[in-house]
Amino acid sequence: MKVLFVASECAPFVKTGGLADVIGAVPKALAALGVDIRVILPVYPALARVAKTGKIVTKFDELFGGEARLIAAKSEGLNLLLLDAPHLYDRPGNIYLDDSGQDWPDNHLRFGALCFVAAKVATEGIKRWKPAVVHAHDWQAGLTPLLIRQAGAKTCPRSVITIHNIAFQGLFHWTVKDTFSIPDELFTHEGAEFWGHLGFLKAGLSFSDKITTVSPTYARELLTAEFGMGLEGVLQARRGDFSGIVNGIDLRAWNPSTDQALAKNYTSRSLGNKEQNRVALRTRFGLGSDASGPVFCVVSRLTEQKGLDLLLEALPVLVGRGAHLALLGSGEKHLEQGFLDAAQQYPGQVGVIIGYDEELSHLMQGGSDAILVPSRFEPCGLTQLYGLRYGTLPVVARTGGLADTVTDADDAAIKSKRATGILFTPVTSAALRDAIHRTCDLFDQPKVWRSLMRNAMRYPVGWDQSAPAYLELYETIATK
Ligand code: ADP
Numbered sequence: 001m002k003v004l005f006v007a008s009e010c011a012p013f014v015k016t017g018g019l020a021d022v023i024g025a026v027p028k029a030l031a032a033l034g035v036d037i038r039v040i041l042p043v044y045p046a047l048a049r050v051a052k053t054g055k056i057v058t059k060f061d062e063l064f065g066g067e068a069r070l071i072a073a074k075s076e077g078l079n080l081l082l083l084d085a086p087h088l089y090d091r092p093g094n095i096y097l098d099d100s101g102q103d104w105p106d107n108h109l110r111f112g113a114l115c116f117v118a119a120k121v122a123t124e125g126i127k128r129w130k131p132a133v134v135h136a137h138d139w140q141a142g143l144t145p146l147l148i149r150q151a152g153a154k155t156c157p158r159s160v161i162t163i164h165n166i167a168f169q170g171l172f173h174w175t176v177k178d179t180f181s182i183p184d185e186l187f188t189h190e191g192a193e194f195w196g197h198l199g200f201l202k203a204g205l206s207f208s209d210k211i212t213t214v215s216p217t218y219a220r221e222l223l224t225a226e227f228g229m230g231l232e233g234v235l236q237a238r239r240g241d242f243s244g245i246v247n248g249i250d251l252r253a254w255n256p257s258t259d260q261a262l263a264k265n266y267t268s269r270s271l272g273n274k275e276q277n278r279v280a281l282r283t284r285f286g287l288g289s290d291a292s293g294p295v296f297c298v299v300s301r302l303t304e305q306k307g308l309d310l311l312l313e314a315l316p317v318l319v320g321r322g323a324h325l326a327l328l329g330s331g332e333k334h335l336e337q338g339f340l341d342a343a344q345q346y347p348g349q350v351g352v353i354i355g356y357d358e359e360l361s362h363l364m365q366g367g368s369d370a371i372l373v374p375s376r377f378e379p380c381g382l383t384q385l386y387g388l389r390y391g392t393l394p395v396v397a398r399t400g401g402l403a404d405t406v407t408d409a410d411d412a413a414i415k416s417k418r419a420t421g422i423l424f425t426p427v428t429s430a431a432l433r434d435a436i437h438r439t440c441d442l443f444d445q446p447k448v449w450r451s452l453m454r455n456a457m458r459y460p461v462g463w464d465q466s467a468p469a470y471l472e473l474y475e476t477i478a479t480k
Pocket of ligand 1 (some may be wrong): 300381
């Protein structure tokens with residue numbers, strides 16, 4: 001089975017969030033199942049070095065305003081097709097935003113071009129390689145299924161689109177449809193049109209053969225007005241083709257027994273070694289050595305979605321219980337300032353680093369006792385999965401993939417050795433405060449806490465189940 005992944009980011013090359021981790025990991029898991037898989041990505045500055053090691057497979061004299069080349073390269077165990085179009089991608093900083101934090105004004109061209117070339121590879125093939133299935137990820141890849149459909153039924157490979165976060169839909173002025181020669185019959189309410197705009201994600205949802213999202217609970221939530229962000233009707237109409245497949249993580253990149261970013265490696269049989277990581281973490285965050293409660297951490301974008309304003313409200317309880325907080329994140333200015341102020345207000349108890357630091361994020365998983373994820377919605381969430389793997393108990397809102405991957409430490413689950421963390425609902429600061437109290441109560445019972453850590457570390461967080469689920473899905477459409 002030949003499969004083409006279309007995505008805008010991929011770890012370890014370029015990452016703004018969980019999407020990159022998934023794109024970096026699933027292809028390897030699928031390749032291990034015998035899938036011949038390639039990943040098409042734009043050549044941002046972060047990929048220039050890899051692009052130089054590859055071979056040009058196609059040239060475009062003119063691709064939406066400039067010359068471009070498609071380069072085949074191998075790196076980090078992935079077969080890459082790199083779209084080198086400097087006029088679109090050779091820009092410093094964030095891959096989606098300009099210096100002032102606004103979307104690049106030509107994002108429709110930047111990601112439309114990616115879809116255009118992906119659809120070309122899909123329908124015409126390159127160097128005798130032609131995919132049976134094209135798997136598009138998020139709005140940036142959303143036009144691909146439409147463009148494939150437009151190319152005609154005979155040569156069409158099948159397509160899947162995965163929603164990693166429905167909050168980002170890629171909505172553009174309706175005239176953009178002409179840039180991509182989208183005919184009026186596809187620009188309808190049942191097609192690519194969304195309230196007068198061209199919707200890249202909407203196009204993907206309307207024209208792909210299958211739709212997935214990254215957890216079963218988020219799939220159910222997306223069918224409701226509360227979570228569907230205006231696309232719930234489209235998803236309801238395509239219910240029969242829509243399912244949730246939970247994300248896994250890269251077990252090699254995230255392994256406490258080999259992780260180079262840790263001060264000391266450990267396994268579930270040497271949990272005492274976690275202490276050295278705790279010491280290293282305290283030093284990095286200026287935390288005192290006097291915590292009588294757990295060390296909580298947060299590694300997150302600081303946005304409304306992530307519910308961290310609720311944590312600011314609940315902080316007096318956390319420090320009142322003798323716990324500490326180490327937070328690494330960046331995002332909305334008022335949240336960044338809120339946490340910086342909290343670090344001033346509770347010196348030695350609350351430590352805050354504003355920024356993005358992949359290596360430090362590993363030490364945080366290794367050196368904390370619990371990881372807080374109070375999200376208002378969470379398609380899957382990855383940091384709680386890293387937490388499970390590192391014996392850092394997730395304290396999470398009962399929503400989306402958080403609800404699917406963490407088992408609440410109620411009495412029955414503790415007794416049956418299934419409990420792996422704390423879940424709370426509704427997503428309010430009062431419920432979060434209760435969850436912090438419950439976590440501290442459990443932490444005060446070292447035997448119970450240790451057994452929770454072991455349960456967490458045993459929980460399967462790899463791709464063992466989800467990669468075969470994707471393959472099965474591809475097989476149902478490819479053989480049709
Ligand atoms: P989302 O994709 O919504 O941001 P996820 O939990 O799915 O949330 O994935 C976030 C990914 O980004 C995780 O791998 C997490 O460790 C990483 N991450 C988030 N913020 C930071 C940060 N400030 N520094 C390092 N890694 C971060």
